[in-house]
Every structure is written in structure tokens, then in C-alpha cells.
Amino acid sequence: MPIAIYALTIGAFGIGVTEFVLMGLLTQVGTALNVSIPTAGLLISGYAIGVAVGAPLLTVLLSGWSRKKVLLALMVIFTIGNLACALAPSYWFLLVARVVTALAHGTFFGVGSVVATSLVNPDRKASAIAVMFTGLTAANILGVPFGTWLGLELGWRATFWAVTAIGIAALAVIARYVPSDHATAAASDWRADLRAMMNPSVIIGLLVTALGFAGLFTVFTYIAPLLTEVTGFSEGAVSPILLVFGGGLVLGNLAGGKLADRFLQPTVIGTLVALIAVLIVFGLVVHSKILTIAMVALLGAAAFSTVAPLQMWVMQKAKGAGESLASSLNIAAFNVGNALGAWLGGTMVAHGLGFTSLPFIAAGIPVIALVVVLIGRTLSGPQTENAAYKN
Secondary structure, eight states, rough: OOHHHHHHHHHHHHHHHHHHHGGGGGHHHHHHOOOOOHHHHHHHHHHHHHHHHHHHHHHHHHSBBHHHHHHHHHHOOOOOOOOHHHOOOOOHHHHHHHHHHTHHHHHHHHHHHHHHHTTGGGGHHHHHHHHHHHHHHIIIIIHHHHHHHHHHHHOHHHHHHHHHHHHHHHHHHHHSOOOGGGBBBSSSSSSHHHHHHHOOOHHHHHHHHHHHHHHHHHHTTTTHHHIIIIIOOOGGGGHHHHHHHHHHHHHHHHHHHHHHHHOOOHHHHHHHHHHHHHHHHHHHEEEEEEHHHHHHHHOOOHHHHHHHHHHHHHHHHTTTHHHHHHHHHHHHHHHHHHHHHHHHHHHHHHHHHHHGHHHHHHHHHHHHHHHHHHHHHHHOOHHHHHHHHHO
């Protein structure tokens, strides 16, 4: 893979840490800012909403800029936003700062995916996306466990100071290694882009992304209290278990990219089935420490094996007119799922169902996603659909 793609993974790493690290620090943030755990969970939902708003908005507003210039501007927003989080004097200030930080997220991954695929041969496009998203998965292996540990040891603000430093580093490597000669305009005609978004296959891809990841985040948003209050782990064990989750993310992400290079639609269907199965089994074994650790790893692998296939799906179906916008909107859909899952999980807990119910509730959501895929396949015709999704 070209070094420019690995430069993009640094930015993806920082964004991944920012998005996920609060899941291991909800209790600490809630205590420090005098809010409940479900209310603290809205800091995750608020970030996801910021991504959903920022992805289409910034993609259109920056449509006349070169892709490299767009990526650099987004990293500046990201860095300033995390600095504001570190300095936040109140819960509401922190929530607003999280939303501002999130505005850069969707467009960075959307434009970054287009840049990554432009640097490789056609038969390696999904793998190129997977490599860039390895920064996101590496954030869960290294950044999130370290950020959680740092927050527990030095306070949650220290975590945001560390992420601010990562943002500065990402800005430097993207400026150095992403070639300007590959940086064409991110979008030239937003009306044509929007027309491309009306392709039913694009809509199906976006909906499946939102539903699939709503299933993941219904559980994962509240993974820290689930592990401590239900399974019986100590707070100190949360960081190492998140490390196990991160290992599953990397393996699932890379495997999904390789499979999608050959069989895109079957990969999407297979990974959704795997996610449903893992969530159900997770709910059944949640009181066993050993089996819970195993299921946390499998949860990461199953969920993130869908990332590259779904990103490639919407980019193929919107190819040409709306490729950058479709790519950014798919990241927005990912975060709509994040927000929906965080809200649904918090609502279930607040209404007394308890953390033990979350895996079973979560499993029903990717079932809906699977039904959407199968309906879309039926409407399009199996042969046409398979040919369309195969590179």
C-alpha cells in the first residue's frame, strides 16, 4: 500500500480515540460533572449527531477544495475541538465541544476513502479502505485502552489533552505524505451528488450501516458498567478487555476488506449474520468472565468486518457524481447507528431492564438490517445484484 494511505490511518487513529474513549470513562465523567451514566452517554450520542450533520454539510461546503486541503482543514477542526473538550468547565460545554469535534469526522473518512481508493488498483480498493480504517481499529487496541487508563489515573481531561497531541501529529503526517497531485476536487456539483444519493442501492447501504452499528453500540456504549456491574470485573480490568475488543476490530476489519474485494454482497450478508449470533451468545454468557472476554473479541470482529464492505458498497453505487458524498454519508450513517444504539441502550437501562438485557435487545437491530439487504436483493434480482457488487 502507498505510504499516503498509512498517513491517513494516523488521522483515523486520532478520530477513533476521540469517538470511543468516553465509553470507558462514562462513570468518571458523570461523577466529575454531576450527571447520571445515561446522561453522560449523551456525550457519545451528541458526537454521533455531530458526525451525521457534519458529513454532508462539510462535504458540500468544501466541494471546491482539493482533497488534501479538505483533509488538512478537517484535522484543524478536530484538534481545536479536542482542546475545547480538555478545557470544558461544564457538562454542556463538553457536549457542545464534542459536537464541534465530530463535524470533521464523517468528511475525513469519506474523502479519505476516496483518496485511498484512488491510489491503488481496482482489485484492491476495498482493502485500501480497510487499511485506512485500521487507524480506527488501532485506536481501539492502543488508544482507547491507554486513554481509559490515562483518564482513570490522571482524570478524564488528560485523555483529551493526549488526543489533541495526536491531532497535531496527524496534521503533520497528512501534510507531508498525502500527495497533492492526487487531490482533485471533493465534489463539483452538489445537485448531481444528491441525485446520485437517490439510487436505491445507496439508500439500502446507508440504512444497513446505521442499523448494523446501532446493534453494536446498544451494547458497547455501556460496556464498562456491563463488565463491572454484571460480569463482576474490577474497573482496572476494563482497559485490558477493551484491548481484546480492539484486537477483534483489526482482524475483522482486514478480513472484511479482503473478502469484499472478491464478493461484496455475500460478505455484507455473512457479517450481519455473524453479528446477530455473537450478540445473542454474548447475552447468554455475560455472567462468565472467561466467555465474556471471548465474546467481546468476537463482537469487535463481527461488527467491524462490515466497515469496508459497506463503505465500498455505497461508493460503487454512487460512482462518479456522488462518490465523495456517499462515502461521507456512510460514515454519518455509522454514527447515526452509534447515536441510536447509545440512546436505545440508555433508555432500556433507565426503564429498569438492566444491562443484562442489552445484548438481546441489540441482536434484533442487525436482524432488521439483514432483512433490508435481502429485500434489496430480491427487488434488484440476485444475478444483477451479485454482478453489481463484485469488483
